[in-house]
Amino acid sequence: MSNEAQQLLDYVNDVADALDRHIDFVADSLKDAAIRVNDAWGHLSGRPAPLPPPPPPPPRLPFFGPSTSLQHLQRWVSRHRAITAALVAFFGTSALLLYRQKRAYVKKRRAKKASNGARSEVVIVAGPAESPMVKGLAADLERRGFVVYVVVGSPQDELKVQENGRLDIRPLYMDITEPASAEDAMERFSRLLLNPHHAIVGATPHKLNLAGLVIAPDLDYPIGPAVTIEPAEWADAMNIKVLGTIYTAQAFLQVLTDFRARVIMLTPNVTSSMKSPFHSVESAVIGALEGFTYSLASELATLGIHVCHLKLGNFDLSSIGGRQHVQRIPGTAVRTWPTSAQATYGRNFISHSSDASRGSPPRELYNAVFDALVQKGPRQVWRVGRGSMAYEFVGNWVPAGLVQWMLGIRKMGNHTNNDRGAETASSEDEAHSGQWEKVEGTA
Secondary structure: OOHHHHHHHHHHHHHHHHHHHHHHHHHHHHHHHHHHHHHHHHHHHOOOOOOOOOOOOOOOOOOOOOOOHHHHHHHHHHHOHHHHHHHHHHHHHHHHHHHHHHHHHHOOOOOOEOOOOOEOEEEEEEOOOOOHHHHHHHHHHHHOOOEEEEEEOOHHHHHHHHOOOOOOEEEEEOOOOOHHHHHHHHHHHHHHHHOOEOOOOOOOOEOOEEEEEEEOOOOOOOOOOHHHOOHHHHHHHHHHHHHHHHHHHHHHHHHHHHHOOEEEEEEEOHHHHHOOOOOHHHHHHHHHHHHHHHHHHHHHHOOOOOEEEEEEOEEEOOOOOOOOEEEOOHHHHHHOOOHHHHHHHHHHHHHHOOOOOOOEOHHHHHHHHHHHHHOOOOOOEEEEOEOHHHHHHHHHHOOHHHHHHHOOOOOOOOOHHHHHHHHHHHHHHHHOOOOOOEEEOEO
């Protein structure tokens, strides 16, 4: 290339560079002028000048390395906030309930005493004297400092109570079938409470206070299809378990009103909540007692008297002394039915009547009864024992067909299936022929 051409090329490059520098200078000048005009306009209009953008945040350093379980957990939580909140609420509530339950379980429970240190609180327990639940309740309340009176209706029951050997567990004889006799017994008992007592000779006299009436009806019910239950069994169940309970509560109402004492009603809750087949007697009795309890609670609430209904789950009462509850096994019960009933209901009855699971310790029941007697403003309904709340929820909210399936109940045909059901019941009955009864400690 010649010198003239090279000089021309250098000149063109110099002109281009000068032009670029001039354009950059003009652009910077315009930008500065625009900023000054904007600041001046903001100052005149009273608006503050916009703040400069914040600097970018510094990069987050990992805690334990480039990829850890904690980082994965943090990312999962940030992506599933609703599920995380639900899990935190569930586990937090469960932990709180467990803490409160444990704290209530270990809390010391003692009855109040008179100023001279003597026992002054009285509790009446109404129920079968030979019942393990009545025995356990009476013994526990006596250990906690109460004077316990067990309602009896015969000299034999009176001897059973006296056999306990406890000075402060005493029989209270009352024949509820004779209104005049029951009224006389209540007058004597009322005078006993009002008269001054001396713990020892020369001690300061004190009076007794009635804390409450605990009603524990008999928990032994006939089971089987409704067609196999004799009218005499229905009459006994209604007279003893329903009318007897109502008459007992009615006899004590005046004394309870005078002392503002409480009424504690205990009823089983598992079978009645599930509306189980082959338990028509128990369902009818519990339904009647619940209706009476709620109506009585509404009446006594106007007088400031609390009525507490304890719905019981399963309890293990095998450790309580005395005769335990004896019940026939399902196979043996089926043998006593008519042939037509065996063919119709035998298979479902045997599949439904399985061994009961181990229940809660009786201390849970004793603590609930004590709290219902002494708490300020106790709730009206208590669910105590294993399965009480769960079975009630299932019975109220789960479809009936699913509940029947859970109980092992299947639909049976009219002829062929019934014949097979009879053969199955007969064969299973023969398998159990060597056993006639079993001892259960659950209630």
